[in-house]
Amino acid sequence: MKKLKNLIEHIPNSRLDSACDDIIITSIEKDHREVKQGSLFVCIKGFTVDGHEYAEAAYKNGAAAILAERELDLEAPVITVKNTSHVLPIIANAFFDSPTEQFPLIGVTGTNGKTSVTHLIDEMFKAARQKTGLIGTIEMRINDQVTPVKNTTPDALFLQKSFKQMADERVNAAIMEVSSHALDQGRVHGCNFDIAVFTNLSQDHLDYHPSMDHYLFAKSLLFAQLGNDYNRKKYAIVNIDDPSSEFIIRATSQPVITYGLTDKADFYASNIALNADGVCFELHTPLHDVKINSNLMGLFSVYNMLAATAAAYYCNIELTVIEKVLNNTTGVRGRFQPVANDRGIGVIVDYAHTPDSLENVLQTVQKFCKGKVYVVVGCGGDRDKSKRPQMAKIACQNADKAIFTSDNPRSESPGAIIDDMINELEADNFEVVIDRKEAIRLAINESKKSDVILIAGKGHETYQIIGDQVLEFDDVKVAKQLLED
Ligand SMILES: CC(=O)N[C@H]1[C@@H](OP(=O)(O)OP(=O)(O)OC[C@H]2O[C@@H](n3ccc(=O)[nH]c3=O)[C@H](O)[C@@H]2O)O[C@H](CO)[C@@H](O)[C@@H]1O[C@H](C)C(=O)N[C@@H](C)C(=O)N[C@H](CCC(=O)O)C(=O)O
Numbered sequence: 001m002k003k004l005k006n007l008i009e010h011i012p013n014s015r016l017d018s019a020c021d022d023i024i025i026t027s028i029e030k031d032h033r034e035v036k037q038g039s040l041f042v043c044i045k046g047f048t049v050d051g052h053e054y055a056e057a058a059y060k061n062g063a064a065a066i067l068a069e070r071e072l073d074l075e076a077p078v079i080t081v082k083n084t085s086h087v088l089p090i091i092a093n094a095f096f097d098s099p100t101e102q103f104p105l106i107g108v109t110g111t112n113g114k115t116s117v118t119h120l121i122d123e124m125f126k127a128a129r130q131k132t133g134l135i136g137t138i139e140m141r142i143n144d145q146v147t148p149v150k151n152t153t154p155d156a157l158f159l160q161k162s163f164k165q166m167a168d169e170r171v172n173a174a175i176m177e178v179s180s181h182a183l184d185q186g187r188v189h190g191c192n193f194d195i196a197v198f199t200n201l202s203q204d205h206l207d208y209h210p211s212m213d214h215y216l217f218a219k220s221l222l223f224a225q226l227g228n229d230y231n232r233k234k235y236a237i238v239n240i241d242d243p244s245s246e247f248i249i250r251a252t253s254q255p256v257i258t259y260g261l262t263d264k265a266d267f268y269a270s271n272i273a274l275n276a277d278g279v280c281f282e283l284h285t286p287l288h289d290v291k292i293n294s295n296l297m298g299l300f301s302v303y304n305m306l307a308a309t310a311a312a313y314y315c316n317i318e319l320t321v322i323e324k325v326l327n328n329t330t331g332v333r334g335r336f337q338p339v340a341n342d343r344g345i346g347v348i349v350d351y352a353h354t355p356d357s358l359e360n361v362l363q364t365v366q367k368f369c370k371g372k373v374y375v376v377v378g379c380g381g382d383r384d385k386s387k388r389p390q391m392a393k394i395a396c397q398n399a400d401k402a403i404f405t406s407d408n409p410r411s412e413s414p415g416a417i418i419d420d421m422i423n424e425l426e427a428d429n430f431e432v433v434i435d436r437k438e439a440i441r442l443a444i445n446e447s448k449k450s451d452v453i454l455i456a457g458k459g460h461e462t463y464q465i466i467g468d469q470v471l472e473f474d475d476v477k478v479a480k481q482l483l484e485d
């Protein structure tokens with residue numbers, strides 16, 4: 001609980017009538033349905049609706065005060081500011097006593113690899129017997145306590161509340177994925193990052209960002225947000241093999257640590273062998289070199305391991321611990337996850353839903369597949385349409401047969417999404433099966449011993465969004481069941 005007066009102090013030029021001096025705020029809410037007696041309701045102009053429309057309902061639900069962008073005809077005290085979305089992270093941070101001051105915070109951004117890298121870093125901390133908080137696409141985790149999340153990077157309120165719980169649990173570090181949407185919308189304002197990691201940039205989210213330059217600019221905000229706080233040691237960890245790294249490096253005023261596949265980088269890999277059961281390479285760190293024999297697959301995993309190693313290294317995790325994790329990790333749910341079967345077919349469920357990740361993962365499969373490569377893939381509805389033909393082309397170029405199907409069609413027609421994928425496709429090694437289960441069935445029925453089926457796009461997801469409905473659907477479970485039938 002906080003006095004309203006003390007929260008308002010954090011907002012420049014805002015004044016509170018002295019009659020309101022004693023108002024106590026029990027919680028901050030931005031959804032009127034969550035408002036309780038004594039809440040401060042913050043009206044946010046969203047992409048779908050305007051939160052100001054719910055101010056009256058929030059007041060009826062017990063809101064003690066309203067933060068808004070315009071005067072409202074209510075009996076409750078209304079504090080007006082220019083931009084409530086901008087103010088929310090600041091007061092949320094104040095309400096929860098600046099929780100990210102209390103532990104190191106690691107943020108990972110980039111088009112692909114955020115979940116993979118954050119989970120690897122988390123494993124490294126755990127192997128060093130340290131307590132962690134983890135936030136990302138799959139879930140929020142404080143030690144072993146799991147909370148579901150709606151977004152890869154939740155809104156500022158959820159974030160600060162979670163960080164407060166982490167501080168109370170005395171975590172040794174928090175590790176989070178930072179999406180470009182979150183950076184653009186300021187969801188992470190109020191977070192004191194110690195380490196920012198850049199994995200890579202390739203096409204995605206052009207439904208949201210007007211251009212690739214805007215997308216890159218959003219990503220760079222994480223590095224600008226490392227700030228000028230020289231009381232804490234801060235590092236920007238950057239993949240210098242990615243052409244966008246130059247822009248990212250220019251955004252930060254903190255020391256830059258690089259990783260890549262050449263000795264120009266501070267952390268680099270050499271003598272890489274991409275095998276059928278993992279990768280072997282020599283890992284070079286500023287002080288020591290070690291040989292790694294990992295279960296993770298593909299060159300992209302080498303990059304993820306370098307990124308995680310550099311982050312853990314600068315959090316003082318011992319190299320012997322890092323090495324152990326790299327050698328023993330089995331990866332993340334739905335990321336290159338094999339589905340065991342007794343038919344001799346390699347069935348892999350993966351979360352590739354961008355052109356770059358699909359190409360990487362198919363090329364990884366090609367390297368070890370002794371038979372034919374099948375790929376079952378679709379594209380999400382209400383998402384970047386321009387990646388659809390690119391993904392279809394990559395699928396046909398890198399697989400013997402592509403089966404185009406539905407991902408999460410959301411409000412779009414599943415058939416129309418697939419049409420966008422194939423309309424200009426100059427290939428004939430594909431079939432269209434709109435029903436995802438039937439598409440997987442077709443791949444399983446057609447494949448023979450030594451073939452590999454990549455089921456791409458949905459990874460860990462246990463649902464399929466069709467229209468307004470969220471239906472149960474789990475690629476791993478469906479494939480397992482069909483393989484047993
Ligand atoms: C486009 C976008 O980013 N939308 C996000 C945004 O929703 P919105 O602006 O539509 O919110 P809104 O529904 O208009 O509501 C406006 C305000 O009215 C309030 N309200 C609304 C209804 C009501 O009855 N009462 C009420 O008080 C809401 O609580 C809110 O404060 O704010 C919501 C809450 O913070 C987010 O959950 C939501 O993410 C949606 C679900 C989404 O799909 N986002 C995607 C694009 C996204 O952010 N993806 C990235 C990463 C993807 C990746 O990793 O590749 C992510 O971080 O997840």
Ligand SMILES: Nc1ncnc2c1ncn2[C@@H]1O[C@H](COP(=O)(O)OP(=O)(O)OP(=O)(O)O)[C@@H](O)[C@H]1O
Binds near residue numbers: 112116137
């Ligand atoms: N470093 C990488 N470079 C390219 N592709 C990658 C990389 N790491 C993983 N991938 C591919 O991208 C897919 C998604 O990986 P991951 O979930 O780690 O990315 P993400 O950035 O968290 O994605 P999202 O933005 O959806 O949260 C993987 O299933 C794999 O196919």
Ligand SMILES: N[C@H](CCC[C@H](N)C(=O)O)C(=O)O
Binds near residue numbers: 152353
């Ligand atoms: N975070 C990504 C996930 C995409 C996953 C894919 N299955 C889809 O639904 O498009 C997004 O929301 O764009």
Ligand SMILES: [Mg+2]
Binds near residue numbers: 114115138
């Ligand atoms: Mg992710």
